Amino acid sequence: MLYLITGGAGSGKSAWAEELVCRLPGQRIYLATMRPWDGECRARIARHRAQRAGRDFITLERYTDLAGVAPQIPEGANVLLECMGNLVANELYSPEGGGEGAVLAGVEALERRCAHLTVVTNQVFSGGADYSWETLDYLRALARIDRALAARAGCVVEVVCGLPNVWKGACP
Amino acid sequence: MIFVTGPLYAGKREWVRRALGLSGEELTARAVWDVQELAARCEDLPALARELEQKEIVIATEVGGGVVPVDPAERLARERAGRLSCLLAQRARVVVRVCCGLPQVLKGELPCAST
Numbered sequence: 260m261l262y263l264i265t266g267g268a269g270s271g272k273s274a275w276a277e278e279l280v281c282r283l284p285g286q287r288i289y290l291a292t293m294r295p296w297d298g299e300c301r302a303r304i305a306r307h308r309a310q311r312a313g314r315d316f317i318t319l320e321r322y323t324d325l326a327g328v329a330p331q332i333p334e335g336a337n338v339l340l341e342c343m344g345n346l347v348a349n350e351l352y353s354p355e356g357g358g359e360g361a362v363l364a365g366v367e368a369l370e371r372r373c374a375h376l377t378v379v380t381n382q383v384f385s386g387g388a389d390y391s392w393e394t395l396d397y398l399r400a401l402a403r404i405d406r407a408l409a410a411r412a413g414c415v416v417e418v419v420c421g422l423p424n425v426w427k428g429a430c431p
Numbered sequence: 432m433i434f435v436t437g438p439l440y441a442g443k444r445e446w447v448r449r450a451l452g453l454s455g456e457e458l459t460a461r462a463v464w465d466v467q468e469l470a471a472r473c474e475d476l477p478a479l480a481r482e483l484e485q486k487e488i489v490i491a492t493e494v495g496g497g498v499v500p501v502d503p504a505e506r507l508a509r510e511r512a513g514r515l516s517c518l519l520a521q522r523a524r525v526v527v528r529v530c531c532g533l534p535q536v537l538k539g540e541l542p543c544a545s546t
Binding site for chain 1: 438439440441442492493495497500505530531532533
């Protein structure tokens with residue numbers, strides 16, 4: 260089953276998604292998509308690692324081509340993919356990126372492989388549209404992917420102040 | 432009047448078309464969208480809300496969820512957009528917020544079963 264978790268910056272969506280994944284059966288895999296560009300990224304990664312410590316997650320770092328990492332994931336696993344905002348940027352803008360198609364193909368490959376796939380995405384669409392065309396292109400791509408995943412997901416949750424607002428399905 | 436709001440590129444118009452079974456032409460005839468842009472240039476928001484209410488479906492994009500803009504005109508525009516949405520929601524029979532292509536009813540009931 261596919262779970263889509265969205266929320267704004269600092270909404271508590273990561274922590275909520277981790278708790279969700281811990282309630283689901285299967286080997287927990289944390290699929291990290293953030294490239295450690297600088298100190299701030301590394302600090303964020305360290306904070307998320309500390310948050311997951313003791314919860315029996317295997318961490319895999321993968322910045323593009325999720326379809327390529329799918330064979331490394333045990334059948335029936337319980338995968339937490341964080342986050343779609345980074346993955347889309349990596350696929351669209353890094354030299355080895357495969358574009359929007361690679362994102363959806365990657366999610367589909369993971370879905371076939373695991374029992375539960377939880378995808379964390381970013382709600383970055385409520386601050387107006389006064390952006391450069393490059394940024395708007397990125398936002399449109401991320402929004403298309405969010406909508407495609409929400410259409411397929413069994414459960415869609417927006418996390419607000421750490422609390423779930425359920426848009427589709429029911430929280431397990 | 433049905434008022435539909437939600438983030439940018441959330442699939443608001445697409446949802447309205449599917450939920451009400453409208454063609455693109457029917458949507459154009461019966462709905463008005465991007466009303467947040469009308470609010471930005473409007474001195475009399477209650478009058479604008481009354482005018483928009485004549486349409487069956489009114490759609491606004493949420494624009495007030497970012498950092499307060501430095502530019503005074505942009506600040507005013509997003510403030511007006513928010514105020515207009517409040518006025519429209521008060522007048523609407525049904526208010527729906529669309530996110531990731533999915534609806535959430537904030538007021539009233541959906542006109543048909545297709546959610």
